[in-house]
Amino acid sequence: MTTLSATKPKPSALHTLKVDPLARFNRVHSLLYSLGILALLYRHCTSFLASPSFLSLLLFLADLVLAFMWGLVQPFRWRSVRRREFPERLMDTVGRREDLPALDVFICTADPHKEPPMSVVSTALSVMAFDYPTDRLSVYVSDDGGSEVTLFAFMEAAMFARYWLPFCRENGVQERSPEAYFSSNMCENYDKMKMMYQAMKEKVENALQRGHVAGNDLIAASEELEIFKKWKGFTRRDHPSIIQVLLESSKDADIMGDALPNLIYVSREKNITSPHHFKAGALNALVRVSSIMTNAPVVLTLDCDMYSNDPKSPFRALCYLLDPAMASKLAYVQFPQHFEGLNEGDIYGGEIKRLFRTNARGMDGFGGPNYVGSNCFFSRRALGGIRSSALAPLDSHESKEPRPCGSLRLDSVMKRAHEAAGCDYEVGTKWGSTIGFRYGSLVEDFYTGYRLHCEGWVSVFCDPERPAFSGDAPKNLNDALGQVKRWCIGLLEVAISKHNPLTFGIRKASLPLGLCYGYYAYWGSWCIPSTIYAFLPPLALINQKRLFPEVSDPWFYLYAYLFLAAYSTDLVDFLRAEGTIHRWWNDQRMWMVRGVTSFPFGTTQFVLNHVGISTPGFNVTSKVTEEEQSERYDKGMFDFGGVASPFFVGLGTVAIVNLSSFLMGIARAARIEGVFDEMFVQLFLSGFVVANCLPIYEAMFLRKDAGKMPGNVTLISILVAGFLHLIGYFMFTI
Numbered sequence: 001m002t003t004l005s006a007t008k009p010k011p012s013a014l015h016t017l018k019v020d021p022l023a024r025f026n027r028v029h030s031l032l033y034s035l036g037i038l039a040l041l042y043r044h045c046t047s048f049l050a051s052p053s054f055l056s057l058l059l060f061l062a063d064l065v066l067a068f069m070w071g072l073v074q075p076f077r078w079r080s081v082r083r084r085e086f087p088e089r090l091m092d093t094v095g096r097r098e099d100l101p102a103l104d105v106f107i108c109t110a111d112p113h114k115e116p117p118m119s120v121v122s123t124a125l126s127v128m129a130f131d132y133p134t135d136r137l138s139v140y141v142s143d144d145g146g147s148e149v150t151l152f153a154f155m156e157a158a159m160f161a162r163y164w165l166p167f168c169r170e171n172g173v174q175e176r177s178p179e180a181y182f183s184s185n186m187c188e189n190y191d192k193m194k195m196m197y198q199a200m201k202e203k204v205e206n207a208l209q210r211g212h213v214a215g216n217d218l219i220a221a222s223e224e225l226e227i228f229k230k231w232k233g234f235t236r237r238d239h240p241s242i243i244q245v246l247l248e249s250s251k252d253a254d255i256m257g258d259a260l261p262n263l264i265y266v267s268r269e270k271n272i273t274s275p276h277h278f279k280a281g282a283l284n285a286l287v288r289v290s291s292i293m294t295n296a297p298v299v300l301t302l303d304c305d306m307y308s309n310d311p312k313s314p315f316r317a318l319c320y321l322l323d324p325a326m327a328s329k330l331a332y333v334q335f336p337q338h339f340e341g342l343n344e345g346d347i348y349g350g351e352i353k354r355l356f357r358t359n360a361r362g363m364d365g366f367g368g369p370n371y372v373g374s375n376c377f378f379s380r381r382a383l384g385g386i387r388s389s390a391l392a393p394l395d396s397h398e399s400k401e402p403r404p405c406g407s408l409r410l411d412s413v414m415k416r417a418h419e420a421a422g423c424d425y426e427v428g429t430k431w432g433s434t435i436g437f438r439y440g441s442l443v444e445d446f447y448t449g450y451r452l453h454c455e456g457w458v459s460v461f462c463d464p465e466r467p468a469f470s471g472d473a474p475k476n477l478n479d480a481l482g483q484v485k486r487w488c489i490g491l492l493e494v495a496i497s498k499h500n501p502l503t504f505g506i507r508k509a510s511l512p513l514g515l516c517y518g519y520y521a522y523w524g525s526w527c528i529p530s531t532i533y534a535f536l537p538p539l540a541l542i543n544q545k546r547l548f549p550e551v552s553d554p555w556f557y558l559y560a561y562l563f564l565a566a567y568s569t570d571l572v573d574f575l576r577a578e579g580t581i582h583r584w585w586n587d588q589r590m591w592m593v594r595g596v597t598s599f600p601f602g603t604t605q606f607v608l609n610h611v612g613i614s615t616p617g618f619n620v621t622s623k624v625t626e627e628e629q630s631e632r633y634d635k636g637m638f639d640f641g642g643v644a645s646p647f648f649v650g651l652g653t654v655a656i657v658n659l660s661s662f663l664m665g666i667a668r669a670a671r672i673e674g675v676f677d678e679m680f681v682q683l684f685l686s687g688f689v690v691a692n693c694l695p696i697y698e699a700m701f702l703r704k705d706a707g708k709m710p711g712n713v714t715l716i717s718i719l720v721a722g723f724l725h726l727i728g729y730f731m732f733t734i
């Protein structure tokens with residue numbers, strides 16, 4: 001098999017690629033397992049035909065969806081690849097540092113209360129301090145929150161950068177986000193840098209508390225005060241565009257006299273009548289504004305919480321973007337999302353290892369990973385379709401990209417930039433449909449990457465040992481489930497669009513890539529098997545109705561094989577991606593939890609949106625955790641945080657239905673001979689759910705702290721569970 005051998009690295013190669021040695025094993029396993037699935041479906045058909053019933057139809061449906069999803073994940077495991085790049089060789093090929101391509105970094109923020117300005121500032125400082133020629137580096141901040149406090153924070157950051165950049169360079173700091181640096185390094189209290197940072201932080205937090213900047217003593221310079229006058233009669237949904245050049249490379253220098261990168265604040269125009277397309281709209285405004293101001297051929301997109309953890313990461317990306325063999329078709333280089341501060345067992349499955357790692361490697365074997373919204377270096381050509389800014393591959397003799405203007409602050413430049421950030425700019429254009437980040441889905445990242453692949457672009461997954469970027473994962477259950485619910489809605493939007501991966505994608509991208517995208521697009525359909533399996537077996541169990549073969553039946557072994565093989569390959573994949581058993585257990589639990597919360601709620605919401613009862617909204621994930629809450633998180637306690645979330649009712653109901661059925665079932669099996677064998681599968685399934693729900697029972701009945709399950713949620717769950725038992729009773733016995 002040729003595909004299994006690694007490509008022979010040349011001594012000067014900038015990168016290498018190696019196919020996973022287990023790929024061959026995975027393929028054999030896939031074939032065997034698919035025979036098992038066929039056998040199962042055959043059994044379903046025959047037993048349904050023998051005695052048609054609604055019950056067996058439901059079970060059939062559940063297994064059919066599982067089989068469908070199983071089919072869609074196979075390409076991820078078929079040709080998984082590992083890449084390595086050699087950034088230290090890059091300069092040998094590029095020559096002088098002046099010959100490196102310019103880099104524009106986009107950072108999005110949307111809400112100063114969920115995304116504290118100081119952490120956005122820290123992200124920006126971490127990339128301003130990239131180990132990259134500062135005169136070739138520009139950082140753009142998009143503020144969809146239209147917050148004067150965020151702008152104020154960035155003005156402060158511009159001053160702080162004069163000290164911070166040289167400090168990082170001189171001390172060889174790797175973690176160049178001051179927030180991360182000062183919280184993880186034991187610096188002496190009298191450290192000047194830290195004091196300076198603290199002072200800035202206090203000032204900004206002060207302003208955040210007051211909610212405004214103008215009219216108090218925070219700002220001395222009158223021209224700066226002038227800017228904040230714009231905030232009169234301002235709302236975040238209705239305001240003119242505001243663009244502020246805070247640092248300009250050709251004019252501003254740090255305390256050592258070295259040039260600083262450009263730093264530009266952009267809050268695009270909003271009004272209530274124009275759709276703003278959430279983050280995709282924000283990014284497209286930045287694509288245009290930056291093309292007027294700096295027009296770098298390489299663009300890095302970052303979420304406001306994803307700070308740089310390795311100042312050399314642009315060099316890694318350039319190993320691919322500048323490779324003449326790749327450059328013309330390469331749209332983006334995606335780094336994984338890595339999260340800091342996860343607790344030891346990662347109770348909410350915040351790593352999302354398959355999405356961000358395992359599956360990305362799998363897609364990379366067929367043309368590249370999906371775009372995940374952050375930590376991604378784009379070739380501007382893939383976004384804007386603007387010819388002039390093509391990256392000149394190393395071996396070409398094209399002239400380097402034109403620098404578009406002299407000074408960023410020139411009136412003519414600012415005027416054009418403001419227009420480009422205006423609401424009307426996109427009317428009648430192809431922005432969002434064939435240009436830039438694509439509109440029409442709440443997961444603009446997924447959709448954009450997918451469409452680029454359909455247009456013939458490729459991408460690369462770059463996963464160095466030291467995480468290049470690091471950010472926040474939700475630290476309470478409601479947020480974690482809400483985030484996946486939003487994704488589920490966005491993915492379904494892609495699934496039902498005319499660009500459905502299973503029809504359009506497999507033709508335009510490739511069969512395997514189309515299936516991979518299809519797998520995600522139909523994520524929401526997990527709710528069908530998980531809801532059926534959560535309720536049907538236990539309700540049948542308590543009413544002494546057998547749904548599965550008994551242990552003595554040969555068909556039982558088929559069920560045992562399908563279950564054990566699925567779980568063990570999943571475990572092996574997880575462990576091979578630097579996972580632990582403890583984290584895997586929690587991760588599989590979270591899949592079940594999402595299956596009865598995020599997915600059914602997301603699917604329902606999607607349907608409501610679709611028929612026009614509600615409209616899609618981008619609920620920004622909160623990046624602040626209260627102290628008490630984060631203490632509980634660190635202890636690994638589930639946090640139901642006093643919110644009466646509908647998610648928790650779903651969860652509580654599943655927990656109670658399974659517990660009651662399991663206890664009754666076990667009691668009966670202990671009394672009556674033969675019941676254990678007869679009901680084994682259902683006893684096992686309910687027992688498995690109960691084992692997964694242990695923290696939920698604890699939160700419902702034992703805990704007293706503020707993170708316990710709210711009393712009314714427990715009560716409603718008990719009532720709903722009772723009601724379901726009643727329905728079950730009528731269904732199974734009458």
Ligand SMILES: O=c1ccn([C@@H]2O[C@H](COP(=O)(O)OP(=O)(O)O[C@H]3O[C@H](CO)[C@@H](O)[C@H](O)[C@H]3O)[C@@H](O)[C@H]2O)c(=O)[nH]1
Binds near residue numbers: 111278372
């Ligand atoms: O109208 C909006 C909404 C969000 N954002 C920004 O988008 C980013 C992601 O938002 P977040 O609430 O953190 O969403 P997550 O679910 O954590 O993000 C994942 O999923 C999103 C799609 O749903 C992608 O955009 C992200 O890159 C990806 O990390 C943040 O920087 C926000 O400030 C905007 O700029 N404008």
Ligand SMILES: [Mn+2]
Binds near residue numbers: 621
């Ligand atoms: Mn996020």
